[in-house]
Amino acid sequence: MSANGAAPLLAVRDLSKxxxxxxxxxxxxxxxxVKAVDGVSFDVAEGETLGLVGESGSGKSTTGYCILxxxxxxxxxxxxxxxxxTSLGREQMRRMRRELQIVFQDPYSSLDPRMTxxxxxxxxxxxxxxxxxxxxxxxxxxxxxVVGFNPSFTNRYPHEFSGGQRQRIGIARALALSPKLIVCDxxxxxxxxxxxxxxLNLLKDLQxxxxxxxxxxxxxxxxxxxxxxxxxxxxxxxxxxxxxAEDVYTNPQDPYTQALLAAVPVPDPRAMxxxxxxRRQLRHAxxxx
Amino acid sequence: MALLEVSDLKTHFFTREGVVxxxxxxxxSVERGRTLGIVGESGCGKSVTALSIMGLIxxxxxxxxxxxxxxxxxxxxxxxxxxxxxLRGREIAMIFQDPMTSLNPTLKIGTQITETIRRHYDVxxxxxxxxxxxxxxxxxxxxxxxxxxxxxxxxxxxxRQRVMIAIALSCDPKLLIADEPTTALDVTVQASxxxxxxxxxxxxxxAMIIITHxxxxxxxAADDILVMYAGQVVEQAPVLELFDHPxxxxxxxxxxxxxxxxxxxxxxxxxxxxxGRPPDLINPPPACRFAPxxxxxSANDACAxxxxxxREIRSGHFVRSAHPASERAGARRPxxxxx
Numbered sequence: 001m002s003a004n005g006a007a008p009l010l011a012v013r014d015l016s017k018x019x020x021x022x023x024x025x026x027x028x029x030x031x032x033x034v035k036a037v038d039g040v041s042f043d044v045a046e047g048e049t050l051g052l053v054g055e056s057g058s059g060k061s062t063t064g065y066c067i068l069x070x071x072x073x074x075x076x077x078x079x080x081x082x083x084x085x086t087s088l089g090r091e092q093m094r095r096m097r098r099e100l101q102i103v104f105q106d107p108y109s110s111l112d113p114r115m116t117x118x119x120x121x122x123x124x125x126x127x128x129x130x131x132x133x134x135x136x137x138x139x140x141x142x143x144x145x146v147v148g149f150n151p152s153f154t155n156r157y158p159h160e161f162s163g164g165q166r167q168r169i170g171i172a173r174a175l176a177l178s179p180k181l182i183v184c185d186x187x188x189x190x191x192x193x194x195x196x197x198x199x200l201n202l203l204k205d206l207q208x209x210x211x212x213x214x215x216x217x218x219x220x221x222x223x224x225x226x227x228x229x230x231x232x233x234x235x236x237x238x239x240x241x242x243x244x245a246e247d248v249y250t251n252p253q254d255p256y257t258q259a260l261l262a263a264v265p266v267p268d269p270r271a272m273x274x275x276x277x278x279r280r281q282l283r284h285a286x287x288x289x
Numbered sequence: 290m291a292l293l294e295v296s297d298l299k300t301h302f303f304t305r306e307g308v309v310x311x312x313x314x315x316x317x318s319v320e321r322g323r324t325l326g327i328v329g330e331s332g333c334g335k336s337v338t339a340l341s342i343m344g345l346i347x348x349x350x351x352x353x354x355x356x357x358x359x360x361x362x363x364x365x366x367x368x369x370x371x372x373x374x375x376l377r378g379r380e381i382a383m384i385f386q387d388p389m390t391s392l393n394p395t396l397k398i399g400t401q402i403t404e405t406i407r408r409h410y411d412v413x414x415x416x417x418x419x420x421x422x423x424x425x426x427x428x429x430x431x432x433x434x435x436x437x438x439x440x441x442x443x444x445x446x447x448x449r450q451r452v453m454i455a456i457a458l459s460c461d462p463k464l465l466i467a468d469e470p471t472t473a474l475d476v477t478v479q480a481s482x483x484x485x486x487x488x489x490x491x492x493x494x495x496a497m498i499i500i501t502h503x504x505x506x507x508x509x510a511a512d513d514i515l516v517m518y519a520g521q522v523v524e525q526a527p528v529l530e531l532f533d534h535p536x537x538x539x540x541x542x543x544x545x546x547x548x549x550x551x552x553x554x555x556x557x558x559x560x561x562x563x564x565g566r567p568p569d570l571i572n573p574p575p576a577c578r579f580a581p582x583x584x585x586x587s588a589n590d591a592c593a594x595x596x597x598x599x600r601e602i603r604s605g606h607f608v609r610s611a612h613p614a615s616e617r618a619g620a621r622r623p624x625x626x627x628x
Binding site: 195229 | 562
């Protein structure tokens, strides 16, 4: 699927994640399933960013968690560099995690408040038994420097920092093991616009400098557009449209994608007049269709 | 006379760490039937401004320490609580960001709407219920008659915000203050709620203040825009003028920091990030509050010594900066603009 014919870094086929709905007073029985992810397939080539965009409940984050095996998929295949992740044992998966990391949405709850910045960033190195204590300390300072966080603050605690600074700590931790793929799960949605721009620029710089591959998950269509080479639009657990970012945004084929794009408020009062008229039309069409 | 006239309003929070100057001398007015957009990032004082107008700030620790709020010529900051209660809901209504927490989860939707109606009007339960059904229909909630006896948890986020709007409209207010009304909603739901607010504002001939962090939302919903930074108004202009000719370095930076959904070279390009972060409002910079982050400030010491005044740079366009875009070296003066 990738342009140069090489095998993709990540290949997802027919991925499904169903959550059981249980009912019953004494004996709980599964009465139904919520199909959070329902037959999703895509490839991500090395060094590219695939954007995964959709509204709440579309299954985009669940897809990300399944790829990292943080949730066990109900069915389907996830191949990373040709290795099937869904059949790996616990220890094998642990080793595989060096290559696959995640940056979470909320820099307030995803960092342990009782650990210092240095310990948070250095923990993955300890878990994987990398380097001596001294090496690790040097590596932590290097990582913090790379993400634009003052390395002399390694002995401070997360609560002393703003959201943007905390997200830098989270990114430094994700980089600690020099992964190939990073799943970014709404990495800037908790941040103000001016800080959001700093973090998006940082993620772009890191990708260029370290040849990272991103699966970039977000609900903000403009944010996803600015980060992605290709974009997949999700709705109700399925990918309704996937393609090069430019094509999907300028010539959307699926009615849901069209409605979604038309709904975005743009910072241009003249363009907004047209967009308002168009989105009303599309909403009626979608409601009737 | 403007419907609402806020002048030199100051709301400070008296905390153990010191006095937080959350709103520090802001002035603006809202004309009948117009929509004012107040835009700014977290902590800039936009919500505290709204709460101060409504008399809803938590006292203590907050206190209005100066300025006035005139609504139809009546001073609200000194109004006794009893009279404020009559005014709230009836003359000025407010909807909040989070429709999940603004409704009482233990009361039926119908009860919550009729209670507002009966608080302000002397009508029978039966009539109030009839009015509630009309209101739910007006905010386009399907099967309004059946939904009246549902509890809030049976409604989606967008539907709950519609219920909140119905309650806000129940007494035909002259001014509706919407504080981040669509921030918690998905983008397609946001669009339909904004369309609804737009229609209702026309039909009811209301004035509206829409408070948001989203430049796109004000671009579509507002007639006039107020940009706030660190407790102050830094720029104020009619919507087209503001987006065509932003003057304040902060407004320019905010627009530059926004990712675009269409255009060339988006993937390769970088966003114009604003270095640093907003100041601490206990010890704000002594002069221009944006100076520490401003790309033009270093050239001129005045920024660190004098607080720039909010001045009218063109008719109807106000800016608080020593370095507005049109006065920088090599700047082209915008032509053909006027009030």
